[in-house]
Amino acid sequence: MKSSSLQKRLGIGLTLGMTLLWLGATVGTWLVVQHELNEAFDSALEETAQRILPLAVLEISNREEPRDAQHVAPLKTHKEYLTYLVRNGEGQILMQSHDANPDIFSKHPAEGFTTTEKYRLYGASALRETVFIEIAEPLGHRREAAREALFALLLPLSALIPVSLLGIWLFVRISLRSVIAYRRAVEARGVGDLSPIKVARLPAEIDPLAEAVNHLLERFRKALEAERSFTANSAHELRTPLAATLAQIQRLRHEAPEGPLRVRAAKIEKSLRELVRLSEKLMQLAKAEGGGLLSETPQDLIPLLAHVVDEWNHSSGGRVELRLPAQASMYSAIDPDAFGVLLRNLIENALKYGAADLPVEVSLSESALLRVINGGPAVPEPVLQRLTERFVRGNSEASGSGLGLAIARTIVEGVNARMLLVSPATGRPDGFEVCVWLPVVATLEG
Ligand SMILES: Nc1ncnc2c1ncn2[C@@H]1O[C@H](COP(=O)(O)OP(=O)(O)OP(=O)(O)O)[C@@H](O)[C@H]1O
Ligand SMILES: [Mg+2]
Missing domain, CATH: 3.30.565.10 (Histidine kinase-like ATPase, C-terminal domain)
Incomplete structure (x- = not known):
């Protein structure tokens, strides 16, 4: 199986985790902010209705012909944000703000808050529910406020993701420096070099591994040394008895009379010389394998x-x-x-x-x-x-x-x-x- 980079895994994993946490926190915060915004808007709406109602009642009761609906003329032409209707209990319009559209209000006036598709409405009554005021606020404004709050919460994330990826990548790279140095030290080893590998300040997770490798190297070195010294020693120990035997055989060959005995002695001498050569080569090989x-x-x-x-x-x-x-x-x-x-x-x-x-x-x-x-x-x-x-x-x-x-x-x-x-x-x-x-x-x- 192909080994995957720790740097890559940590970078992606941590960034993903952080992004998810941030998103969770954002959603939570956003819900709270939205709730608080609604409360603030609602209380403003209620306040306005309560302020206008007494004035409207006063105005209506002072009229000569109270049955006529009246558009309240604006002091300055402008687009109204809040519109209102003043109606009696049967739904007859007594007064309305100049931009008010009666279609957005329900047929019969009601008290309290209601929400339609596009408006938030608040109704209040006076004179024992004979005069109702209803005030409407378009929902677009609230939605925009909520949207902007969400956007402000999400905006840092777009910077945070690349910064976190880069930061983690760099941090892991710096943290793994000693591991890379360790790898280089292992790679740089010559064939015969079995001495312990020393690298300063390895991470605590890797250090035991390096120690285990050093133990292994040490055991390996000891085993090899034992084998080599055995070969070298055996070859060396063979030298003297071989030389002595060879000398004896040579004398025997000289002293033997001409005939089969001398031929046999000559054969033994030849074999012995080969044995001497073999022990010599074994010693050369053991020495060469011993390094140095x-x-x-x-x-x-x-x-x-x-x-x-x-x-x-x-x-x-x-x-x-x-x-x-x-x-x-x-x-x-x-x-x-x-x-x-x-x-x-x-x-x-x-x-x-x-x-x-x-x-x-x-x-x-x-x-x-x-x-x-x-x-x-x-x-x-x-x-x-x-x-x-x-x-x-x-x-x-x-x-x-x-x-x-x-x-x-x-x-x-x-x-x-x-x-x-x-x-x-x-x-x-x-x-x-x-x-x-x-x-x-x-x-x-x-
Ligand atoms: N110069 C050469 N020309 C032709 N063949 C060779 C030559 N050198 C080596 N060989 C072949 O390679 C084989 C191995 O050589 P090597 O030196 O390892 O062992 P050896 O000569 O047989 O024995 P030793 O050197 O241990 O006495 C030889 O047996 C020989 O067949
Ligand atoms: Mg040879």
Whole structure:
């Protein structure tokens, strides 16, 4: 399942929650405001009716012909907001404000508040319910007031939503900084680095996780160390008894008379030598896996390379050709011993599996690319892929344990370099080539 961003979830969730709360509060406030507004408007309406009524009664009773309806002329022409009718008990109009429309009032006058579709009405009576006044107020005004109150309450929300989204996004981002730093620290780990990961001020929710990871790393490191030291110790412990046995067998072979006994002694000696070689390779592998493949001070690779090639040329009769870069020195952080082991394994293979009549080419380019090339039949691709695994061998007659290329790969990975096996060798119909891109620190022109 695709993991979703905490930042996104918190941002959306909190903003949504806050918006809903705000909307709830807005509706509540709005209902209260509407109620209070209605009360205020109603009391104004009532007040007005009570003020006009005595004046209207006075006016009507002073008339000579009281039965005539009378329009109250305005002092100044204006559009009336409140209109009123004064009627008698039978609904006959005695007096009306100049804009009053009798249709909006009910047929028979009534006391108290009523609401029609468009008007709020209030009726009051005087002279024992013989004179009624009714006053009408259009509802539009109240509705507008309510609408504006609602709008004023909702307006901040439009600013609040983006501000909250941005704020939460930023806040979460800042809060998660140490988690991101932790992730980087984990990612930056080299292959062999199993030391605890330390990141300051992790959130309390993540801290136990980091601790658990460190515990795991620690246990993992201990287990690996135990395994490696066991391999290295066993190989080391085997050395002395093997050497002693080998010496005894050699003496036996010399002392034995010509015949089957000597042949058998020679066979045992050969097997013992293979055993010595195997224990030697096991120790090399255990050491390479133990880390410490980078030296503190950069070493010049060129004299090291020249020395190892010289050594092999002594034992192989000058079959190794060396090609060096133009510059006099090439500094690399790779540990000199590890570099020696890597080189010996590659050259040993080239001499052992390469065509005996062809030279082995060892070259170091200016860009620190080490190449070991030999002739001989090409190795098919599927076999080539698996050769760097432990105890995996190609189909060759020569004896070996299948550890050489595994050792080389372990060293190369331990120094963050890259190794490539190519067969047939580049630019040739056959042969075998190993390329190693070495980590260089600086190249000093000499
Ligand atoms: N230069 C080469 N040319 C052709 N084949 C090679 C070459 N190097 C390695 N191989 C093949 O790869 C296999 C694995 O090599 P590796 O060095 O890992 O083990 P090994 O040489 O068989 O044994 P060890 O090196 O442990 O004594 C070899 O058995 C061989 O078939
Ligand atoms: Mg080998």
